[in-house]
Amino acid sequence: MELRQIKYFIEVAKREHVTDAAHALHVAQSAVSRQIFNLEAELGVDLFIREGRTVKLTPIGRIFLEHMEQAIHVIDDATQVIEEYTDPERGTIHIGFPTSMATYILPTAISAFRERYPHVKFQLHQGSYNELKEAVVKGIVNMALLGPVPMNEKKLHGTILFTEKIVALLPANHPKAIASTVYLNDLREDGFVLFPEGFVLRDIIINGCQQIGFQPKISFEGEDIDAIKGLVSAGLGISLVPEITLVDCLPRATVKKQIIEPSISRTVGVIIPKERQLLPTERLFYTFLKEFFTRLEEFQY
Template sequence: MEFRQIQYFIEVANREHVTEAAHALHVAQSAVSRQIFNLESELGVNLFIRDGRNVKLTPIGKVFLDHMKEAMKVIENAQREVQEFLDPEKGTIRIGFPSSMANYTLPTAISAFRDRYPEVKFKLSQGAYFNLVDAVVKGDIDMALLGPVPKNEKKIKGDILFLEKIVALLPMNHPLASQRSIELSQLRNDSFVLFPNGFILRDIVVEACQQLGFQPKVSFEGEDIDAIKGLVSAGLGVTLIPEITLIDSLPRSTVKLPISDPEVTRTVGIVIPSDRELLPTEKLFHEFLKDFFAVLSGFNK
């Protein structure tokens, strides 16, 4: 079995079309077909059901694909590890993050890191909280910046970088807009703009309200921070969001108010896999993040 055969097999399996796979690989279609035929002959099984140049995996082909994807990850990580041991300051870091950390938290940290290590490259993946946890577990990304830091997850481990306040964002014409702070119970009868079910920030808001004996009435939902801020700006409801997402500016026609009772917070941290060692460049960034936010937290105090 050759490395090239595995590459061709994975590309054909992903695209379910031999010609499209050949174009993506920049080789002749006949070369792809020949390598797939040789691979099947060596294994003694059919990996694909053929319909012209369209193909679909057989049941054993699906099993083989899962194993080959894992094998390719091992090979890629081995190549990266060799390269990074030769020069850790020129490696690549694959990091995931949610929308609430896209505008300030992660860009600020990366900018400071690249001041020190300008040749390190980043592959950024934005996603929902639980998808990012899953991506770290599967090895699709090296680490993820998340809030809150997951607890009791067997295949990942996290370091808390800082504690983040959750604040209320209200339309400017809201009856409470002129107050210096509010109690969460004062929003009991308001319409809320929240993330959809399954998003961790929605869970934080719902749990805070439930502790006070009420369920927030959700009138509108948005899948990213900017959408939620826009809906509040349009006067369609109130929301609770991380204060850091408002650090540069407030949306038009809105006010930000601290929540005095109860104080709503979330931990923010960096999550890495627990079953493998970080590669050298990843270790550089991981340690940098802990030091960077420790200094920031001390400064803010």
């Protein structure tokens, strides 16, 4: 089995089309077909169901793809380790993040890190909570920022960097807009603007409401934090959002209010794989993150 065959196989599996894969690989279509045929012959199984030049993975092909993707990530990591060995301050960091950390947490950390290590490069991977956990397990990235931090995962190690409050974001004409704080129960008749199902922030908010005996009425859903803030700004509902997402900019025609009874919060931190070591440059950043947010919390208090 050759590395070239594996790369051709992954590209064809991803595109489900031999000609498209050949174009992406900048090789002849016949070369891709020949290498896939040789790979199947060596393995003694059919990896694809063929319909002309359109293909779909067989069940065993899907299993093989999962293992080969992990193998390629291991090979890429090994190559990068060699490149970074002599100078980890010039390597590349692959890190995942959710939308709620895109505007303040990640940019602040990267900016501070690059003041110390200006030649380090970053490759960023945005995704949902579960997508990012899977990406770290599979080796697509070796670390990801998440909130809340998963602490009991079999293949992941979680480190809490800080805990942040979830606050109410209200339209400026809301009856509670002039109050210094709001009880969560005061919002039970409002329409909520939340993330769609499958987003962990949605679950945190719904669980908080259920704690005091009501199911929030969802008026609108937004795919990212900016969409949610925009919908609240337009007066289409209220929302509960991580306080740090409002640090740089409070949307026009909105107010931020601390929530009491119950107070809602989430842990924020970083996950890394238990079964793989971080690359040298990634170890630098991982250590930096823990030190940076410890100092930040001490400064705030």
